[in-house]
Structures are given as C-alpha cells and as structure tokens.
Amino acid sequence: MGDSVTSVARRERTTDVDVDFALIGHQESWRAAADVLAVLRGPQHTPLPDDEIKDILPWIPPRAVCHVEIGSIGGTKARGLYIDSFIPPDRLEAAYVHENIARVRGAAAYAIKAGAKIVSLGGFSSILIEGNFDQLPERHDTVFTTGNTLTVGFIVQGIKKMCALEDRNLRRSTLLIVGATGDVGSGCARCLAPFVGRVLLSARNVERLRRLAAELEAHGVQVEIAIDLQRFSAEADLVICAASLASPSLLLGRITPHAIVCDAGYPKNLSPGAEMPDAKVFFGGLGQITGGMTFVPDFCGILNRHPFPDVVHGCLLEGMALALEARFEPFSQGRGFITPERVEEIEAIAARHGIYLAPFYNADDQWKTDLNARRNGREDECMGEGPSRTGFVDGWEDSGVASAGTVDPGERDR
C-alpha cells in the first residue's frame, strides 16, 4: 500500500540532488482529474466516485505528482517534476482568479523549494501569472518560462504542415486568430502574417486589437479586427483558436467549408457542439519527445492524454528543451514579446533534442491511424483505439505526404 519508505527516501534524494525542470499544470476535465487520483490511489483501491473527487480535489494543496525523466536524441537526459496546482476543472472562470493565482503561486513555491532550475507554466498557470512574475515567491536560482514561444512554434508548424497536406496555398489564405491579443495569439499573428493573404484578428479588447493590427500593418499585412467573431468566421479558411476559455465553449458559426481549424487552447476552445462537418480540425501547439519520456509513478497517458506516445503541450516542452540544452533562462515571459526570431530559436533548440511537432489528431481521433503509428515506430505504445475517418485520411494520403504530421527532421532542415 502506498509507496515504500525506500522509494520515499530515494525520491527525496533525487529531489535534493537535481531537479532540472518543473512543469506546473492542472487538469482540464474532471475525467482527467479522476484518472490522476486513480493512479495515486493505486490499483489495489477502488477508484473514487465522481462526487468524492469533486469534494476532495479542491482541497489538495499544490504539490508534485510525479517525477519526469526525458531524453535527448543527443544522449543527454534531464530530470524534473510535474507539479499540479489542483485547480478544479470547473473553477477556471474569472470569479476564481485570486484563488487560482494563489494555487499557481503555491505550485511555484513548491518548484522553488524542490530546487528546480527552470519551471514551465502550463495551461492557465501562465495566463494567471503572465505579466505578474513579480508575484511569484522569491526565486533563488529558479527561472520561470510561460513556454508560449514553443507553443507558437508548434501551432505555426502545424498550420503550415496541414496546408501542405491539404494542398492549400498559404498566400491565398485568410487567417483568423481567435484570442489574437493573447501572448500565443499575437505570437502566431506575427509569425504567420507574412505568409498569408489576409489576417483577421478577434479578441475581447478592442484597444489591444488595434495595437496589434497597427503593428502588423506596419509590415504591409492586410489586417481586419473585430470583437464579434461571427463576423469573421465565414470569411476565414485558416483558423487558430488560442483564446483563454475556461471550458470548450467556442462556436465558430458559419465556418467556411473545408476550413483548417487549429484548436490550441488548454482547456480546448472548441465546443463539442460546434458543427463543422467539413472543417479539418486539429489540436495544435503540441510536440513530441522522440528521445523518450518516463514518469515515476507511471502517469504515461494520464498526464499526457494524447493518442500518441510522448506528446506534450509546447508550453511544457519549452522548459524541457531548455533543460536538455542546459539553458536555464526565462525564455518566454510577459505578453506580446514573441517574435519569429525567438520562435525560430526555440524550435532549433527543441529539434536539437528530438522534440518535434506532434502527429495530428482531434477529439474524434481522426488521424490516429496505423500509418501514423508506424511512422513513429511505436505502434505498440499507442494509447486507446479510435476509428479513422477515411475521407480525410484519403485526402491526406493523396497529398503524397507519408506522415500525418510527424515532422521529418530532414524536412526541417530544408
């Protein structure tokens, strides 16, 4: 029952000796939270009933849930901790902001106490702390990064890759960014605006929208802004959803048939009720560690709930990549500082250690095919089963691309 004392001591020594990185996160659904608690409870105990989970989780103080070890294709390894802030999945709204900031601060304090050299802020953690880094506890030798630069990198790579798979011409595309004034949204705008025909920016704050539009227009980009998303959704054929939504509630309305839609939110932006039968929807901002990743205890597939192995959100991967690079610096901080040059820099660091764009998938597991698994060489490790929608898979195969999104390192070099 529980952990043996030997393992307690061993882990403590590990913590004392080296914690290269810490990842601060939270669960985006009660199902995910239940799975985490089930692992902690162990197979010898019956899983907690749902009502008990909702009663217990809000009281758990921020703390490490497991140890994480990652490998670089160059042979180096980095060790870290996953620290959960235990923000209840249904309390991400503004009404709970002070409580949630306290939780993230608590998680940050835990990371500092553990001696983490670099800390990545996952999901709402970065949104809560963004622009308020002075609110973090005294840091000693620990640095924090929001991880947003690598998230932007993977979103942009995903859009470009999907356009290639779908034989779309970026230059003739109209790009809509939902949540455009956020750190991720504005970073995507800066990176993609030079490559598309027209940019539509949507966000709640019109003043920030105007500032971003002016910045892009200064570089000769055709930009329009709107608070009313529905005005734009019928005009865009590329959509990036990067809004900070407490739950998947975004409805894009009259979306262009065959539009490419990247949902890069955590929690996801798109409502399960969003009807976009002909759109190509994929979850963006995700990367895959090809040098290996292990959890102790084994949270594989629980903390990284993706249908492919070793897939992680870009924001967390940024800290991991920097740890493998031994570059312990606050690479991403604040809002609105993500530039194409910085994205290129972090992508290069990630690629050096075998961290690439993740295979494409969406809520329907649309792209989880045998071909994808074989491409990754890890067929037996794929989690779960999901039906493929042959229509899209056919289209992708017709495009002549051998992989459903796993980036060929050779292609990167080009």
Add this chain to the structure above:
Amino acid sequence: MEPVIGVSSQGIECTSLSCSAPIWQDILAQAVTGELLAAMNYTSLSEICDDPAEVADALEHAAGERGHAATFAAEGRKIGVEVANNVDAKHWKRLREAFLRCITERDFIGCLIVQEIMLESFAVASYARVGKVAPGGLGETFARIAAEEEEHVDHALAILRAERALDVQRFDDKVHRLHLEVMTTLAKMLAKECKDGHCEVCHGNCVKPSLFEVSLSAAELRGASLQQYLKTLDMLGLPGEVTLGWVTQLPV
C-alpha cells in the same frame, strides 16, 4: 491555521441558535470528546518522558486540553444544550488505542506524530472552519482554540524536524505506519456518511446530513482537515508527491 486555499464555505453566519442548537450540540460533543482524548494522551505522554521539563510540558498541555473541553461544554450551556462526550466511542477509542501503542513502546516521537501532526491537524482545520460560521461567542471560541492548538503543532514541528534529520528513512517509515493506523480511522470519522453505523457521540441521528443548516458540510471539514495534514507533513519535509499518494488512498 487558516487554509491558504479556502474554497468551499463562504462563511454564511447562522443567526438563529434556537433552530440549530441540536446541531451545535453534536459538533460541540465531538470537540469536547476530542479535547478530553487529547488530555488523556498528554497525561499518558508525561508518564514516558524522562526529562522533567518534558513531563511538565506534557502535563501543561493536558491541562490546556481539559480547559478547552470545559470551554466547549460551557459554550453548549450558553445555548441551552448539555454537551455529552464519549472517549470510548468507536472511532475515538481506536485513536486512543493507537496512541497507547506508542506509549507502550515508549515511543515519544510516535506519540507526537499521532497527537500533534494527525489529531491536531484535524482539530485545527475543523475548529477554524466551524469558527467561521458559528454565531457570536461560539464562533469566537472555536477560532481561539484553533489558534491555540496550532501553537502546539508549531512546538512539536521543531522537535520532529530535528528527529527526521537524524534518519529520514526511519522517520518517514514511522509516519507512514502511523498514518495507516490513525488517518484511516480519522478518514472514516470524516467520511461524508457514517457507513459503519452510529458514531456513538451524536445525541440522536448522525449530525452530518444536517451540517448544511449551519453552513458546514462533512466534505468541507474532511477537505480542510486533510489539507492541513498535508501541509503539516510538508513542513516536516516529507516528499509531497508521496504524502499525496497516502492521502488519496484513505477510505472515503
């Protein structure tokens, strides 16, 4: 200690004592029982202390806990109820037996872990929650005694940290063993429903389903208590990921 993360009750004060007196009667009965048990534990502890200063300290604590019990009983009389107690009630009896096993083994550190880390976490957190919602003097009394109990914990933490530094593995092993024994019983006490029958402290039916009438809930008291326990273990230096596993494995 006030939980850093207070998430449930917003502290809606019950203004009518007459309607809720039977509920406070049972809450006070649990508190008086807990205080009397603590007094018995400290008296027992004094019997295995070698240092006269430690003996005096334990006896002073015992007197303090008896004083708390008397104060809670007096609060009951103020609202017109007679507050019972039953240190032989099944859960409390088991907690006492766990403590007495440490006494039998002359395990001073084990005694401190059971009383100061486990039982006091429960007392500090639950009294603080009750203190927020109980009306007038009753609430003030719970809040004041919660603060006093917290001072005990601070004192014990210094001793326990020093002990842990001598042999981390042995200390953590002891905490885990006592956790399985004591916290399992406490978790059953704190469960949302008393599935094992009457607790033998409430004067009538189980008070838990009625707690909402005074802006409390069994789930909230359990959550606050386990949160306090985890934080106290953090302060001792036990790895948070390990103690989290321990707590999630407790019965619900």
